[in-house]
Amino acid sequence: MxxxxxxxxxxxxxxxxxxxxxxxxxxxxxxxxxxxxxxxxxxxxxxxxxxxxxxxxxxxxxxxxxxxxxxxxxxxxxxxxxxxxxxxxxxxxxxxxxxxxxxxxxxxxxxxxxxxxxxxxxxxxxxxxxxxxxxxxxxxxxxxxxxxxxxxxxxxxxxxxxxxxxxxxxxxxxxxxxxxxxxxxxxxxxxxxxxxxxxxxxxxxxxxxxxxxxxxxxxxxxxxxxxxxxRFMGESNPARGSIRRLAPDKVSVRLGEAEIEIADTATADGEATVAVRPEAITVEPAPGPAGTLPGKIAKASYLGTHMEYSINTAAGTLFATCPRVERPLAAGAAVAVSLAPRGVIIVRQ
Amino acid sequence: MRAPLAWSVAGLLAAVALPWYALQEGLDSGAWLSGLWSSEDYASGLAQSIAHGKWWLAPVLASLAACLAVALLPLERERQGTLLLLASGLGLLLFVAQALGIGLRGWTTEWLNALLGELDARQVGIGAGGALVLIALLSLLSIALALRGGFGGDAFVAGAVTTVAASIVLFTAWPILRILLQAFQDGDGAFMPALLIDRLAAEKIWSLRCLTGGGRCGVAWNTLFLALACGAGTTALGLAFALIATRTCFAYKKTLRVLTVLPIITPPFVIGLALILVFGRSGLVNQFLEWSMGVQSTRWIYGFQGVFLAQLFAFTPVAFLVLIGVVEGVSPTLEEASQTLRADRWATFSTVSLPLMRPGLANAFLVGFIESIADFGNPIVLGGDYGVLSTEIYFAVVGAQLDYGRAAALALLLLTFALGAFFLQRRIVGTRSYATISGKGDSGLPTPLPDRARRAAQWIALPWAGFTLLLYGFAFVGGLVKVWGRDYTPTLDHYAKAFAIEHTADGLIWSGAAWNSFWTTVKLAAIAAPLTAALGLLAAWLLVRQRFAGRATLEFATMLSFAVPGTVIGVAYVFAFNVPPIEITGTAMIIVLCFIFRNMPVGVRAGMAAMSQIDRSLDEASLTLRGRAPQTLVYVVLPLLRPAIVGALVYGFVRAVTTVSAVVFLVTAEYELATTYIILRVINGDYGLAIAYSCALIVLMLAVILVIQFLVGERRLGRRAPQIQGGRA
Missing domain, CATH: 3.40.50.300 (P-loop containing nucleotide triphosphate hydrolases)
Known part of the structure; x- marks a missing residue:
């Protein structure tokens, strides 16, 4: 009932x-x-x-x-x-x-x-x-x-x-x-x-x-x-990003030097709070291609199923999980951070 | 809606078919049946209001009828609740107003006379009909509150709260309020505020001449000096015992625990009696001195020193009980931490353990203080010229003075002392308790006592314990010799005189002098004990498990009545219950009620402690499994509470048998109690019989404790119950 x-x-x-x-x-x-x-x-x-x-x-x-x-x-x-x-x-x-x-x-x-x-x-x-x-x-x-x-x-x-x-x-x-x-x-x-x-x-x-x-x-x-x-449903990195509308159902989000396009119909152009899921962050040794965010690994931990990294970037310190455990990056390494669109969320205040 | 219907009908039946007022001869004679309508004495509520000019009863009955009407109407739940609340609430107000407003001589107060003119009618105390109507109205009120969503929507809980609250108001708050009123009144009942000041300022109460030399001090000072000395002495001794019992490898720890049971089952004046046997004029010590050195025997034991000594013996076990919990409560982990921080055993003891016990020591001191000012038995046996408030009150009521106003004023003073100490205790314990017993297992071993402290504790405590046992031994032997001090021939005469049973042609005759009071005591205590336990545990269940408006007030009221000295309760009952609306002076009922409400707070305490060890979700599980509140109580709570039930029953019985201070005002020739009988024998110097009787009482109580344990089942008296949690007990 x-x-x-x-x-x-x-x-x-x-x-x-x-x-x-x-x-x-x-x-x-x-x-x-x-x-x-x-x-x-x-x-x-x-x-x-x-x-x-x-x-x-x-x-x-x-x-x-x-x-x-x-x-x-x-x-x-x-x-x-x-x-x-x-x-x-x-x-x-x-x-x-x-x-x-x-x-x-x-x-x-x-x-x-x-x-x-x-x-x-x-x-x-x-x-x-x-x-x-x-x-x-x-x-x-x-x-x-x-x-x-x-x-x-x-x-x-x-x-x-x-x-x-x-x-x-x-x-x-x-x-x-x-x-x-x-x-x-x-x-x-x-x-x-x-x-x-x-x-x-x-x-x-x-x-x-x-x-x-x-x-x-x-x-x-x-x-x-x-x-x-x-914050409460899963982990996420809070960050400030600038929004630019590309189409009625699509915006571009810029975080430091990185830029991604995500589906969105409501947000106006300008600054907004953005949440980035740790599993949406991919870390490659620097230098990366254009549109990636340069950063430096502050902490790295090996957890068996995945790696956990803290990365200092221009968009703040990002927490990332990375399934590639076979080629771990050490603390202090310069990296290029790229973001997958499905893990970047514009949060209304 | 069956419950409102049932209660309305029950109330109306009582108003029609039972005598409204109390009968001289009681209900069981049956003579009232024929006079229910015609006789003014026997008439029912309805008949009184129509045929006998008691018009003020009619509106009460009308509101009861209104309740019936509401119960019969097909209404929505909350609407019905509201209407029922109005009808029953109005009925209750009218009931209370007429009961308090109209007494034996018409209106009870002058201003009602002035306002409404002389009333040419009178009413006596409420009887069976009136009482049942009151109960019905209270029940309807509780049901109404539950219907409106009060008390978790549960009528049983609502009814239980109303029952407990109403009985505390009637039998604790109201009598104490009466003392206050009485203290302001002169002999004719007129209201004279100045009188109280006169009475309280009397030199006999506040004189300090004993300090300046010459003359005696006032009874208020006497009481305070004694209580301070007793509090300090019992705390020191209790601490010594507690340290030995928990922190040394003393071989006879178990025997020490036995010492704590003795004073509970001993009438309070037995120690006083034993002291007389040892130090009294014809006591052992005086006789020895006279025999060996020719010193003239004196009465030096009578007075401050005697009472002080007796109280020290009697109340040290209480302090021990309080302090053993405190000493055990000091977390061993803290002591171990201190030792790893370079503190040796003595430094650990003096800088960590002892300061942690400080709130407990304050508590023990105040308990000793309160016990001392409430004590009546020892001062009356040993006080001599050294009067204290409790004995002074007794002589004001019972003696030749017969000055109720003075008794009330003194009782007020005693009450002030007791409540002052009580509030001080709550403040100290409430704000500065380092509750170191957590639910979690505290590993670590208690640190053994440093040698200095251990030796001091043993030198104080062990001789004292030996002396206590010796006193009890003398008390026992005292009943077995002819005349103590003169003729030490062994004899059973005293027992024979008290408990003789003769075989005659008419069968057995209980010819012993003690039988009458003995059976009365047993009967009344046996009636009171289960009621005390039931009411106490019910109140505990409500306080621990239910959330309702006024919960804190109810808890406070039950705890408060714990601090009221027995003498004050006794006097208050005399004042409150010898006039309408509740006229029960001289009956067995008033004694039973006094037992119940005197001893209930301990049942509440024990019940609350036991209940808070049982996981609350067990109750809630039962409630969500279709168990209504009373079923939850019977099938889940009570089976888990067996030790507390045993405790409450035993305590209710034992305290009823041993109490003196409260009932000394309430006994009559018909209902004489064992303790008051013994006290009279002591005052008359008949020690042999008094001792024999006391020993018989101790044996009786031991027997009863065993029987109750056997009946209720579990043998876990006194041991701490393990934490009971759902599914993992």
């Missing part, structure tokens, strides 16, 4: 955690709330759950106004960052808990709980205690416990932050697969933009209690609307 926020505000005393937020989560999609810590994303999630009630505005779930309903009265369930498995109950009792509280009989609840555990690949673990499970298994129990209630909305609060890197990727794939197989409506909170891009249909980026931008992962990465977004 869909979730809708209309001008929702949440204040704690004088502090404003969420300052007027409106969005719609379509039924059957996975939408991520992304942002740095303290941006209001968790408060927003908890308002969907009903664990926090808004100070202003309305919240609708499946078209029904649930603004003042408590968590129990809403048809949502949540997977917590700490998993929140009840330590005094077995795995089966944990998964049964919600079913029993909804008034199901014991045997029936146990059947459905076993079904749910099978769905997350934990058949046979029913009688274990939560403390006897690994982090990933605890995570799956938490998911099963929320799933068996067949909620209209399933909420995830930074579900992977307690797992190691390898397991994190595996779990996020499992969550995405489960969501698509069962057609669930999921709202997912994370501060990790890679995780957000990997699992989401749409991403809502929040900053300082407001929505900064929302859209698909590709939209946000390739067309960030604000400098904050350009």
């Amino acid at each position: 869909s979730v809708e926020f209309r001008d929702v505000v949440k204040r704690y005393g004088t502090a404003t955690a969420v300052a007027g937020v409106s969005f719609i989560v379509e039924a059957g999609t996975l939408v991520t709330l992304l942002g740095p810590s303290g941006c209001g994303k968790t408060t927003t999630l908890r308002m969907i759950a009903g664990l926090v009630l808004p100070s202003e505005g309305r919240i609708l779930i499946a078209g029904r106004d649930v603004t003042n309903l408590s968590a129990t009265q809403r048809d949502v369930s949540m997977v917590f960052q700490s998993y929140a498995l009840f330590p005094h109950m077995s795995v089966l009792e944990n998964v049964c808990y919600g079913l029993r509280r909804s008034g199901q009989r014991k045997a029936e609840a146990a059947d459905r709980a076993r079904e749910g555990l099978k769905q997350v690949g934990l058949a046979g673990f029913e009688e274990r205690q939560p403390s006897e499970l690994s982090g990933g298994q605890q995570q799956r129990v938490a998911v099963a416990r929320a799933l068996v209630l067949k909620p209209s909305v399933l909420l995830f609060d930074e579900p992977l932050s307690n797992l190691d890197a390898r397991l994190r990727r595996q779990m996020r794939e499992e969550i995405r697969e489960l969501q698509q197989r069962l057609g669930l409506t999921v709202v997912y909170v994370t501060h990790d933009q890679q995780e957000a891009m990997a699992v989401s249909d749409r991403i809502i980026v929040m900053n300082a209690g407001r929505i900064e931008q929302q859209g698909g992962p590709r939209d946000l990465y390739e067309r960030p609307a604000t400098p904050f977004l350009a």
Whole structure:
């Protein structure tokens, strides 16, 4: 079912955690709330759950106004960052808990709980205690416990932050697969933009209690609307460039001695803030051809899959990643920097 | 919307089918059933307002009826909430106004008389009907607030907050407010502001003649001197014990911990009694001196030195408990850091460890201070001519003076001292606490104490511990000899006199002198303990887990009542509850209520400490899994709180049995309690019986502690619970 926020505000005393937020989560999609810590994303999630009630505005779930309903009265369930498995109950009792509280009989609840555990690949673990499970298994129990209630909305609060890197990727794939197989409506909170891009249909980026931008992962990465977004979604080098319109849908961007043509319809001629993605920077030993930017390597690090360079140029210090590890350049080398058009973004202020 | 309907109907039923006012003989006689309409004493609220001229009850009942109407209307959630809020809020206001405004002699205050003319009607204390209507109105108010989105939209939480808040207002705030009023009133109840100044300025309170030589000092100074000495003494001793227990390889550390349990299960005056047995006129020391050197025995133990010594023995374990946490809390990492920075053990101790403990030491000092000014048992047993505020208040109320105004003024003074110390403590602990216990595992070993400090601590603490045990030993033996000081023949006479059971033709007769008060104590404490624990833990749950307007105020109020000395509470209950609207003086109920509200703050503290160790997301998980708030409480919170439940139950019971200061004003011939009975025996010089009875009480409490632990299950009393986190406990 869909979730809708209309001008929702949440204040704690004088502090404003969420300052007027409106969005719609379509039924059957996975939408991520992304942002740095303290941006209001968790408060927003908890308002969907009903664990926090808004100070202003309305919240609708499946078209029904649930603004003042408590968590129990809403048809949502949540997977917590700490998993929140009840330590005094077995795995089966944990998964049964919600079913029993909804008034199901014991045997029936146990059947459905076993079904749910099978769905997350934990058949046979029913009688274990939560403390006897690994982090990933605890995570799956938490998911099963929320799933068996067949909620209209399933909420995830930074579900992977307690797992190691390898397991994190595996779990996020499992969550995405489960969501698509069962057609669930999921709202997912994370501060990790890679995780957000990997699992989401749409991403809502929040900053300082407001929505900064929302859209698909590709939209946000390739067309960030604000400098904050350009910095937050992946790495980028901020720089000042001068813009000259070449055609109705094309401009030329000049950074120092380098000049590239990129697709653009809106920006006026003159100075503008430009974000340059590190992977769009190619580094060659100097001297390069015309239209490249001369520079000098300040730092060079070898990272196995790629090289990282800091390069001093006339357009400022640029951070670049370069997949060519077989011929690394040393610090102090004079280089020519060229830019690929798809990694140069004009950022509106 | 079933809940508003149910409460409206329940309230209206109570207004129709139960007597509105309190009955002399209680409800269980059933005589009221026939007089529900006709008899003025037995009539229900409805009958009172129509047939017996109590017209002011009608609007209260009307607003209850309005609530019913709102509950029946098919309205939108928030609209219904607003209307219900209006109706129930108005009903409550009217209820409180009539209850406070109209008393035994018509209007309760002069200005109402002047404004509205003499009222030719009277009302007595509220009975079952009135109380139920009040509860129904409060419940409806909470439901209304929840419907409008207050308290997280949860009616249970709203109801719980209202329950806790209303009961604290009724049974703590209101009585204390009454003291204030009483202090301004003369014997006839007229309002005389100048009287308070007269009463407070009396020379008997503030005289300083003992310093200039000749004469006695005022009781206020006496109280302060004693409290300062007691605070300093207990802190020093407590620190010595705490250092030995945590920083040395002393072999009998566990035995030291036992010492901390003893004063909790001992009635507060037992130490005083033991001191009399050793140092009193016919005590061991005097007898030895007389026998060996012919020194005439004196009463030197009675007075400041006796009370001071007794309090030092009684309250050092409390300081130890406070300080052991502080000493353990000093992070070993900091000490190790200091040692790697070229500081030797002594320099580390004096420049790092000790300064880090300073806020804790201040805290321990203030705890000792507060315990001392609140103590009643030791000053009355050992004080002699050295009067302190708590005993002075007692004599003003119970003695020949019968001067309530003076008692109120003295109580006000005592309350000021206690609250002053309490606020000082909060400031010191609140602003300068170096909270060094983090949730993270702190590796590193505590540095052993430097030799100088270790030797000093051992030389102070170990003889003291031995002496404490010796005193308890004498107290025990004292109950087993004929007449202490004169005839040391072993005997069980005292126990027989107190606890005899005779076999007669009519069956068993409980002929012992102590049985009456013993059973009353057990019965009332057994009623009070579960209620204390329930209310305390409920309040703790609300304070830790719920966010609502007024949370900070509620927390402050519960903590504040912790600082109010028992004597003040006792006097306040006498003032507040011997006139309508709540007229319960002389009943068992007032004693039970006093137990509950005296001991609840400790339950709140313990509950809050335990609950903040349980990850909040466990509650939230339950809530999002369709568990409503009460179910969450039962299935998730309480099972994880077992140690705290045991603690609260044990404490509620034990404190109810051992308390003296508060209940000494509330007992009657019918409801006499063990401690007050013993105190009277001591005052009459009947030490044998008093000691025998005290020992029996200690045994009883040990038994009860074991039974409660067995019933609730887990045996984890006193040990720190491990951090409970979802899924990884």
